[in-house]
Amino acid sequence: MIDIIIILIVIGLGAGTLGSMIGVGGGIIMTPALAFIGLIPSHIASTSLIAVTSTSISSTMAYSKQKRIDFRVGLRMAALSIPGAITGALLSSGIPLGSFKVYFAILLMLTGIYIAYKNSIIKEKHDTKSKPLSFHLLFYAGSFAAGIISSLFGVGGGIVFVPMMVIILGMEILRAGPTSQLALLITSLTGVFTHAILGHSDYIYAISLSAGAFVGGQIGARLSLYIKESILQKILSISLIAIAVKLIFDFIYKE
DSSP states (O other): OHHHHHHHHHHHHHHHHHHHHHTSTTHHHHHHHHHHHTOOHHHHHHHHHHHHHHHHHHHHHHHHHTTOOOHHHHHHHHHHHHHHHHHHHHHGGGOOHHHHHHHHHHHHHHHHHHHHHHTTTOOSOOOGGGSOHHHHHHHHHHHHHHHHHHHHHSSTTHHHHHHHHHHTSOOOHHHHHHHHHHHHHHHHHHHHHHHHHHTOOOHHHHHHHHHHHHHHHHHHHHHTTSSOHHHHHHHHHHHHHHHHHHHHHHHHHHO
16 A cells, blocks of 8 residues: 555656646546556546646646736636536546546547647637637637546546647647646636545545645646747657557556
């Protein structure tokens, strides 16, 4: 048990650092780790979300001091994602672990590939006021979907928030990441409370991950000042695809 706790603290530290730098909350690392331990999907999602919240609190504090958060965009995304976060927590109880891994892997793979090819194309910054209604509807729908993904998979929704801000709003990732942390904080808290009411969380694992994630959030916020945007984009894309491949191989091997 002690060995697992130490491992989870280290995982939380790495996940918090990476998650803070790219704005995804670290759940893309913590969720697979909990899946490999063998927790059921609802416990994976709720436990990871507690640690994601810890990262988001830490990162939001650091980024707020750096004045890199767009509060208007962050709060608007969070408000739209709250109903989705509640829905995701309710849905997490009915998914088998094998299916959970496959769905999560597909989500990561598609997002990683999309970012890898789309970010190189988007060089021009867009004014959202001049966009057609379909872009605004996509922003609203994407925020709601991010809430569902957040509570269903325990990833905080950043894998939707960051690409959406970069692609739809035309934000630089160096600003989208910090803004995502604010939205993540509110969305994750909603999911944590909903999962807690449903009795899903494993608090020992959650505290272990959170301890490392909180420190990692501070480290990531500072490191992001010295890393080029193109490198952050590559880190995000490669991280998502690598974890997706690992989950798929794990599922096939177990089957």
